[in-house]
Amino acid sequence: MLSLWACLLLVCSIQAVPFYGDRSDSESESESMSIYGMTSSEYRAKSSFSSEGDTEFVPLEHQGRQDRPVATSKPSTGTPSQTVPSTHGLETKPFNVDAITTDINAPNPGLFFQQSFPFFGNEFFNSFGGFGFAPGAQEPWWKGPNVCTEKEESNGTTTETDTEADETIDTFGQERDGTSVVRSPLFGQFHFSVNSCAEKPNKHVCTKIINQNGKKKTLTLTRQCCRGYGRPRNADFTTPCEKIDIKDIEATAADMGAKQFIESAKSAGQLGSMLGNGSNKKMTLFVPNDAAFAEYRAQHQQENNVEDAKAEESQNAIYKMHAVLGEIQLDDVPNEKLLQTELPDQKIRINSYQLPPVLGLEPYRYGANCVPIEKHDKLSEQALVHTLTGVLKPLRKTVMDIIRERADMSIMRTVLEKTNISALLEGDKPVTIFVPTDAAFDKLEPHLRRALKEGRGCASNILKNHMLDLTFCSLATVPGAKTTAYNLLGEPLLLNRTKRAAEGETEVENLTGDSPIYINNIAKILDADIMGTNGVLHVIDTILPTQSALPMTTLMEQKNLTLFKSLLEASGYDDMFDDLNNVTIFAPTDKALQNSEWARLLKEQPDTLDHNLDLLEFLNYHVIKPMIKTCDLSERSIPTVAGSKVRLNLYSTHALFSDVMNRATVNCARLVHFDDESCGSVLHQLDRPLTPPKNNLLKSLEANPNYSKFLELVRNANLTHLLANESESYTLLVPKNDVFDEFETNESKTAQSKDEVEALVKSHIVNDVVCCAGIIPTNWPFVRSIESISGQHLRITRDRRPKIENAGVTKCDVMATNGIVHEINDIIVPRPQQRRPQAPLGYQPHGDFDAFF
Numbered sequence: 001m002l003s004l005w006a007c008l009l010l011v012c013s014i015q016a017v018p019f020y021g022d023r024s025d026s027e028s029e030s031e032s033m034s035i036y037g038m039t040s041s042e043y044r045a046k047s048s049f050s051s052e053g054d055t056e057f058v059p060l061e062h063q064g065r066q067d068r069p070v071a072t073s074k075p076s077t078g079t080p081s082q083t084v085p086s087t088h089g090l091e092t093k094p095f096n097v098d099a100i101t102t103d104i105n106a107p108n109p110g111l112f113f114q115q116s117f118p119f120f121g122n123e124f125f126n127s128f129g130g131f132g133f134a135p136g137a138q139e140p141w142w143k144g145p146n147v148c149t150e151k152e153e154s155n156g157t158t159t160e161t162d163t164e165a166d167e168t169i170d171t172f173g174q175e176r177d178g179t180s181v182v183r184s185p186l187f188g189q190f191h192f193s194v195n196s197c198a199e200k201p202n203k204h205v206c207t208k209i210i211n212q213n214g215k216k217k218t219l220t221l222t223r224q225c226c227r228g229y230g231r232p233r234n235a236d237f238t239t240p241c242e243k244i245d246i247k248d249i250e251a252t253a254a255d256m257g258a259k260q261f262i263e264s265a266k267s268a269g270q271l272g273s274m275l276g277n278g279s280n281k282k283m284t285l286f287v288p289n290d291a292a293f294a295e296y297r298a299q300h301q302q303e304n305n306v307e308d309a310k311a312e313e314s315q316n317a318i319y320k321m322h323a324v325l326g327e328i329q330l331d332d333v334p335n336e337k338l339l340q341t342e343l344p345d346q347k348i349r350i351n352s353y354q355l356p357p358v359l360g361l362e363p364y365r366y367g368a369n370c371v372p373i374e375k376h377d378k379l380s381e382q383a384l385v386h387t388l389t390g391v392l393k394p395l396r397k398t399v400m401d402i403i404r405e406r407a408d409m410s411i412m413r414t415v416l417e418k419t420n421i422s423a424l425l426e427g428d429k430p431v432t433i434f435v436p437t438d439a440a441f442d443k444l445e446p447h448l449r450r451a452l453k454e455g456r457g458c459a460s461n462i463l464k465n466h467m468l469d470l471t472f473c474s475l476a477t478v479p480g481a482k483t484t485a486y487n488l489l490g491e492p493l494l495l496n497r498t499k500r501a502a503e504g505e506t507e508v509e510n511l512t513g514d515s516p517i518y519i520n521n522i523a524k525i526l527d528a529d530i531m532g533t534n535g536v537l538h539v540i541d542t543i544l545p546t547q548s549a550l551p552m553t554t555l556m557e558q559k560n561l562t563l564f565k566s567l568l569e570a571s572g573y574d575d576m577f578d579d580l581n582n583v584t585i586f587a588p589t590d591k592a593l594q595n596s597e598w599a600r601l602l603k604e605q606p607d608t609l610d611h612n613l614d615l616l617e618f619l620n621y622h623v624i625k626p627m628i629k630t631c632d633l634s635e636r637s638i639p640t641v642a643g644s645k646v647r648l649n650l651y652s653t654h655a656l657f658s659d660v661m662n663r664a665t666v667n668c669a670r671l672v673h674f675d676d677e678s679c680g681s682v683l684h685q686l687d688r689p690l691t692p693p694k695n696n697l698l699k700s701l702e703a704n705p706n707y708s709k710f711l712e713l714v715r716n717a718n719l720t721h722l723l724a725n726e727s728e729s730y731t732l733l734v735p736k737n738d739v740f741d742e743f744e745t746n747e748s749k750t751a752q753s754k755d756e757v758e759a760l761v762k763s764h765i766v767n768d769v770v771c772c773a774g775i776i777p778t779n780w781p782f783v784r785s786i787e788s789i790s791g792q793h794l795r796i797t798r799d800r801r802p803k804i805e806n807a808g809v810t811k812c813d814v815m816a817t818n819g820i821v822h823e824i825n826d827i828i829v830p831r832p833q834q835r836r837p838q839a840p841l842g843y844q845p846h847g848d849f850d851a852f853f
Contacts, residue, residue, distance in 0.1 A: 138238045141231060142204035146241035148226040154218035200331045202231055202241075202377075230379070233362070244379070249275065249285070252380035258287040258387045260294060261322070270319040274342065275382045283383040284328040284339075286348065286368050288391045296391040317343050321392050324348065327384040330366050330376045336430050336471060346394050349430070349531075353476040353483075361478070368392060370473035370529040370536050399433060399532040400425035408437045408539075411453060418455030421463045431535035432468040432485075434519060436543045437526070444543060447578075451551055456579050458679035461549030464488035471535050474528040477517050491546060494520050519544060548677050551578040555678040556587060561685065563593040564622075566602055570609040573616060577623075583641070583681045586622045586666050588689040589673075596689055617642050621692050627682050630674045633664050637729075644692040647729070651774030666690065668771035668813035668820060693815040697732050698723035700816045709740040710764075717758040722765070722789075723818075730819035731766040731786075733804060735827050743827050762790035763830040769820055772812035775802040792830055804828070 141147070192211040197204065203224040210217045225231060225241035232239065247255070249271075253262040265271040276283050288296065300315070320343035328339060330350070338347040351367045366373040371390035378385045400422050403409050412435050416422040425431060441449055452459050467488045477483045482496045497515045517525040519540065527539035547555070553574050556565040564587045568574040577585075593599050598615065601608055609615050620642035637645040649668070650661040664671045666686060673685035695703060698720055701711040714720055723732065766786050777798045778784050785793040786804075794805040802809040804824065811823035 140204075140237050141235075141240050142199075142223040144240040146226050146229040146243075147223050150220075150222040150224075152220045152222075154216075154220075199237075203329075203331065227379075246379055246381055249380045249382045249385070252378055252385055253287055253387075256287070256289075256375050256378055256385060256387045258289045258293070258385075260290045261287050264293070264297075265319045268316060268319065270316055274319055274323040276325075281325060282327045284324045284326060284386070285383045286322045286324070286373075286386050286388055286392060288322070288388045289374060292388060292390045317394060318391065321346055321348075321394055323383075327379075329384065330364075330373065330386065343394065348392065349471060351471050351473055351476075353473075355478065356481055359478065359481060365475050365478075367473045367475050369395065369531050370471070370475070372473075372475045395531055395533045397532055398426050399431060399535050399537050402530060402532050402537060403433075403435060406435075408439075409435055411438050411441045412436060415452055415455055415459055415463060419460040419463060421460060421467075424467070425534070428534060429469065430471045432470060432472040433535070433537045434466045434523065434525070434540045434544065435537050436466070436523075436540055440523075440541055440543050445554070447574075448551060448554060451575075451578060456575075458549040458551055458578075461489065461546065461679050462543065465491065465544050465546040465549055466540075468493075473536060474517060474525070474538070479515065489546065489548060491548070493544070496521075548679065550678050552580065552585065552678050552681060552683065553578055555676060555683055559673070559676060559683065559685070560590065561587045563590045563599055563602070564588060567593075567598055567609065567615065568619065570602055570606050571615050571619065572611050573619065577619075580623070581680045582626045584624050584626070584628045585681065585683050586624075586646075586669075586671075586686050586690065587683060588622075588669075588686050592669075592686060592688045598689075618689075618691075621646070621690050627680065629682055630664060630671070630684070640692075642692065646690060647769060649769055649771055649774065651771070651776075653776050663773060665771050665773050667815055668769075668773060670773045691815070693817050695816055696724055696726060696818045697730060697816045697821065700814065700821055701732075701734070706736045707734050709737045710734050710761075713757055713761050717754065717761045719758065719761055719765075726818050728767065728818060729769050731768060731770045732816075732819060732821045733764040733766070733807065733824050733828065734821055735764075735807070735824055736810075739825060739827060759790055759830040760827075763788050763792050763794075763828045765789045766794070770796070771820065772802045772809060772822070775804075775809075788828075790830060794828065 194209045195206065196208075197206040199205075203222060205223075206221045208219045210219070228243060228246060229241040230244045231241055250259065250262055250266075253259045262271065265274060272278065274283070274285060321341050323342040324339045325342070330352070333339075333350045333352070335350070335352050337350045339350060340347055348368050349370075351370070352364045353367075354364055355361050357363070366376060366386075368386070368388060369392055371388045371392060374387045374389050376386040378387075397405075400416070403413050403416065403425070406413075413422075416425065425433060441452065444452070452462060465487055468485050469488060470485075472485055477495050477497050479497045482494055484492050484494055486492055495517055497517055517528065517538075519525070523540040523542040523544055525538045526541055530537045530539070547558075550558070553565050553568060556562075556568075565574075568577055598609075598618065621640050621644065623641040624638045624646065625641065633648055633650060635649050637647045639645050646667050649665045651663045651665070652660050653663050654660050664674075666684075667690050669686040669688045669690060671684050672687050674682075676683040698714075701707045701714065701723070714723065723730070765788055767789050768786065770786055775796050775798050776784075778796075783795055784797070785795045787793050797803050799808075802812065802822075804822070805828050807824035807826035807828055809822045810825050814821040814823070
């Protein structure tokens, strides 16, 4: 069996070779490189790079084909199709032939492999009839009869419709005799081109973008069924364009279930103007179906019980609102396209939404001013017809104008205007906003509701959480599928109709798409698709929360920082903190604060904290500007809102990768949780509260009587100026007095000379800030050390406690304005500098080994 497959692969390779064509070495060198890929079932892109001159574009249906019939571009009339004569030297492009880009219903093996490996060509698969492959090549519909071709160039306004076979061949630079022209390259020239083809049910469009030495040109070749011919929407890719039965507008509308609107327009004398008054202009009609128009007419008659001229004028405007000049096929209309109607100053906004294939529905749903388009692209004798499930009404108000007029949106209007977000709802760009009612604001906790009403703090972020920079109609949501849209904060909103059946709602209603729409399984849309000139609004019953838009105090409560939040509230400065923007807050955890003096006062004497200036200084010392996330931290001193500075340090806890900084401290307090964002600010949590230092290192020694003997050594060594220097940062390792007492008892001799005293003191000073949080357990060979200002390397590690050389740290991280103090339980004895012995006078090195030393 293995031998059989090997033979089969050999035959495959032999059959594929002739397809590449005969070409000389020089021809091979001049052939452009091409890249061929497919990004979706409806899109195929090919790009080529070359140093040649202007390489002519060869349509796909003629590439790699010699002496094969070419389909005419006009409807078949029984005349034989023309044949492109074979020409010596015509090169076949193996990566551009017979590219099939549509989905295939019930594919056969030959066609499937031809899609995956187009470079094999049809000839390869035709040779395997005995193995069950396709017995003959099958051509896509746009190579068949009744196909018309349009060619357009961007550097000119020429648009041609080819109706003769030889004109179809003469496209994109290919000569009439079928010869592909390849000009010789000139030195220094650059040629770049990108080909792309997209296929739709009745249209196949290929575009080539050419950049020749900086000059760009776009060529577009459109093949579509000629007028009067068409294909079923879900037809196989080989189904040709066939003649369709075209009726007049009334019969067509009746077939589509929309005759009442046409009859009403005709009786009102408006049908003729809707169809161009017999000028043979191509028109498109958006026709409400009978059910929608009957509902509209009943409502209209109820609103206008008395027939007057104004009501009649309004009715006539409705007819013109549904007519557009030109044949507008929805497959060709981009999303958010505005179509000018026959009613002056009124446009129809077309939106398209792609549906997942698993639903088994059409790939796209279309809307006109958010009214679902039920049936589309039906050709009649006078116009192209689309039917709607509703009636289009003239739009003269922006989305913001609609909000101002709604009595149940007064709070939202106020917040929009105070934050100046209202300007986004009054512009020309499309927008969607989910508007909470006034009752929805009453559900918020009082502090957040007050901040929103006043437009303070996170109000703008909360509003942006309800807005999209596109037109999102309710028809984009279907039962059985979840729809995701991204708001102005870049956060996803999940919309679905399948959360749960509403009270009193039947299961049938839930499956037909009439069930309510929920957003993030929180807010329910009460009133959908209220259309304005610049977008749409939907009324919701609950405000959509977002963590990035929460006030800082609310975020603290969510993160269980209850003590720090309670101190803010007791001080009366919580509103001030919520209004802060672009700041970083270092908040101690509850465990870190529970034994502090502030926690005791909060519990026993909370009244003393109201507008307490000392408490305000303590709180402000935990706030710095600007907002700094952990990825942007660096070792430096930063001023706080209180005025004094805090020091940021970074350390590595990896024994091997010591350059990877993964631990951060603030005044040696470790960050235990970080990067919780809130309204343009960020919250980090610390394992102990921050207290601003009052003294420098020298004054810290003088203030502690247990350090008097070490202070005496500092003075004897004349190093007091070093510890008083505010421009440097040091780590000072200080033995207590009893350590010196024990040392003097055990040692028969103590340091006496000034140099020895200076060396001893300098061995206890490091020109860097080394917090205890940065000292980790290490073992050989991953030994870490710090360097004292004497040049001695001090090994650092951790057992039960941090250890520096021979001394254990008994008290960590006593902050000073110019560094920190570690209290240690032993004296670090300076090691003598080791010097290399000098060679005797007149010594001459012998050999490589002696010379090395």
